[in-house]
Amino acid sequence: MLAAIPHLPEHQLAAHAAAYAAAVVEKRRRLVGGLILLVALVWAAGWMGDVRPAVFVDNLGRFASYFGRLAHLDSGALVLSDPAEWFWGAKKWLRLIGETVLIAYLGTMLGGVGAFLLCFHAARNVARTRWSAFLARRFLEFCRTVPELVFALIFVVAWGLGPLPGVLALAIHTMGALGKLFAEVFENIDMKPVDGIVASGGNWVQAMRFGVLPQVTSNLASYALLRFEINVRGAAIMGFVGAGGIGQDLLEAVRKFYYSDVSAILVLILVTVALIDIATERLRHALIGRETRA
Numbered sequence: 001m002l003a004a005i006p007h008l009p010e011h012q013l014a015a016h017a018a019a020y021a022a023a024v025v026e027k028r029r030r031l032v033g034g035l036i037l038l039v040a041l042v043w044a045a046g047w048m049g050d051v052r053p054a055v056f057v058d059n060l061g062r063f064a065s066y067f068g069r070l071a072h073l074d075s076g077a078l079v080l081s082d083p084a085e086w087f088w089g090a091k092k093w094l095r096l097i098g099e100t101v102l103i104a105y106l107g108t109m110l111g112g113v114g115a116f117l118l119c120f121h122a123a124r125n126v127a128r129t130r131w132s133a134f135l136a137r138r139f140l141e142f143c144r145t146v147p148e149l150v151f152a153l154i155f156v157v158a159w160g161l162g163p164l165p166g167v168l169a170l171a172i173h174t175m176g177a178l179g180k181l182f183a184e185v186f187e188n189i190d191m192k193p194v195d196g197i198v199a200s201g202g203n204w205v206q207a208m209r210f211g212v213l214p215q216v217t218s219n220l221a222s223y224a225l226l227r228f229e230i231n232v233r234g235a236a237i238m239g240f241v242g243a244g245g246i247g248q249d250l251l252e253a254v255r256k257f258y259y260s261d262v263s264a265i266l267v268l269i270l271v272t273v274a275l276i277d278i279a280t281e282r283l284r285h286a287l288i289g290r291e292t293r294a
Contacts, residue, residue, distance in 0.1 A: 070263040079260055087264050093246060097272050100245035103166045103238065104231035110167070111174025112224045115140075118179045120208055123186035126194065128204060137183070143176025148234050152243040163244030170231050170238075181223045182216075189215045218287040225280040225287075232276050236269050 045051075071079055079086040087093075118136050120126060127133035148169045155165030194211035202210070239247025246265060253261040 069259040070266075073260045079263060086260055089249075089261065089264070090268075093249065093265055093268055096239075096246040096249060097268055099163060100235045100238075100247070101232060101272065101276070103163050103243075103245055104170060104228060104235040107167045107170025107235070108174055108224065108228040108231050110171035112178055112227070114171070114175035115178035115182050116220065118175070119182035119186060120212075122179055122183035125187050125189075125191060126208065126212060136179075140176045140179040140183075143172050144180065145176070146173070148173045148238070149241055152238055152241045156242050161242040161244075165241075166235060166238035166243035166245060169243065170234060173234075174227055174231060178223060178227055182220055185216045185219045185223070186212060221287050222284040225284050229273075229277055229280050232273055236273075 073079055073082060073085055075085075118140060121128070121132045122136035122140060124130075124133050127136070151169035151172055152165050155168050159165055159168075189212060193215070194207045197207045197211045235245050235247075236250075237247045239245045239249070240251050242248065246269065250262065250265045250269075252258075253265060
């Protein structure tokens with residue numbers, strides 16, 4: 001069996017071996033060059049950003065001690081030794097966390113509706129004109145480029161303190177983020193149903209309703225649920241600028257060095273976010289599984 005395998009002459013084998021060795025050397029050279037470039041860029045970024053490792057190492061103990069203070073009450077006892085004292089403001093904090101969730105929910109709903117309406121024009125394969133796609137995409141870019149806190153600061157000046165600025169800030173940023181995701185989903189659809197509806201005399205609205213939406217509904221809902229999870233976390237810090245929610249109390253506790261209050265509020269936020277993540281994850285998987293079975 002081995003005798004049937006053809007063998008190349010020695011000079012040809014030597015040529016192939018030399019070419020292989022050269023290719024290996026070239027690959028290693030590129031790898032080393034890439035690593036050197038990466039280290040140089042990291043060093044340049046650290047130098048430009050005034051990152052000082054010595055300062056980080058010297059103050060690492062303060063960072064650890066801060067977490068130690070969070071685990072103790074004002075009396076010096078561990079927080080777990082007296083849960084009633086630790087969560088003395090649970091009634092108020094839970095009400096504010098509920099407000100935070102509602103801010104995130106309403107912001108997601110408003111932003112999702114705006115993204116849904118704009119994504120038909122932002123997707124290049126279904127947009128009516130190239131100009132409508134260009135303008136819709138630029139507008140969505142603006143909405144998601146400006147951070148939510150910046151929008152919240154602007155709206156607090158306009159409408160005062162309260163949940164309304166937080167809802168509007170989250171809605172605008174959500175519209176920009178979901179609009180991009182929705183448009184990308186639209187651009188990956190099968191265009192045959194759309195072409196069939198148009199060829200049979202259907203208008204643009206009918207083509208979108210019966211040719212596009214049945215293909216993307218589950219994905220749109222999944223992305224909206226994922227964005228709701230993100231917005232719950234974002235709404236938790238909206239109170240830092242007076243835009244409602246639990247963030248105002250958290251910021252006050254941090255500024256006044258109420259360490260046990262900080263840890264209690266953080267625990268409540270973590271539990272709330274975890275429960276919402278679990279619930280929305282199951283909903284997303286159910287929607288994706290339904291679309292797969294269909």
